[in-house]
Amino acid sequence: MSASLVETVDIQAPVxxxxxxxxxxxxxPSFLSHVRLVEPLDERRFAWQLSLPGADKNFxxxxxxxxxxxRIAWHTVEGVHHAGVVTFHHLSDTSSRVTLQIEYDPKGFVERLGALTNLDSALANYDLGxxxxxAETAASA
Known part of the structure; x- marks a missing residue:
């Protein structure tokens, strides 16, 4: 069984x-609260370290x-199953919409609990915030 979440945010910053x-x-890691480290391995592959309540995950x-x-789309090739896509939408010269869609395999009690209680959705919402x-700070600089 896979779980998925979709979150959208409108940002006062151009695409x-x-x-x-x-x-x-x-x-x-500066805006995704559960991502501790993302390290490029080559042009297409990246090693991730996640810090989740009760569990650290690497993939x-x-x-x-x-x-x-x-758009940017990715999927895991090693470690915990996970795939995502981020899309960027031009709203005006000074604003844009960013949509984050993630599909994952909620293995283990912590992740299942998160999927059941919409903790994941709240976390994604916080991260997009x-x-x-x-982005808005960068746009006004």
Whole structure:
């Protein structure tokens, strides 16, 4: 059984800014609260370290699709099963919409509990809020 979540945030920053921040995977730990480290292995693969309540997880994810200023998709090739896509939508010259969609295999009690209580959704919401602050600060700089 796989679980999925979709979260969307509107940001007062142009797509060029939101894309530039998100496409630099080494910055993900600064706005994704459960991501401790993302380390490039080569052009397409990245080693992740996640810090979750009661469990630390490591996995290797591969970029499946990158369309500049439109979408970034990835899936794991080692470790915990997980796939995601982030899409960027132009709302106006000064605003954009970012949608995060993640599918994962809720193995183990902690993850199942999270999926059942919508903890994952709350976390994704919080992370997108952090990203929004980062992007809006960058856009106004």
């Amino acid at each position: 060029s800014v939101t894309w530039a921040l998100w496409s630099d995977v080494t910055r993900w 290797v994810a591969e970029l499946a699709e990158v369309i500049p200023e439109e 952090e990203f929004q602050k980062l």
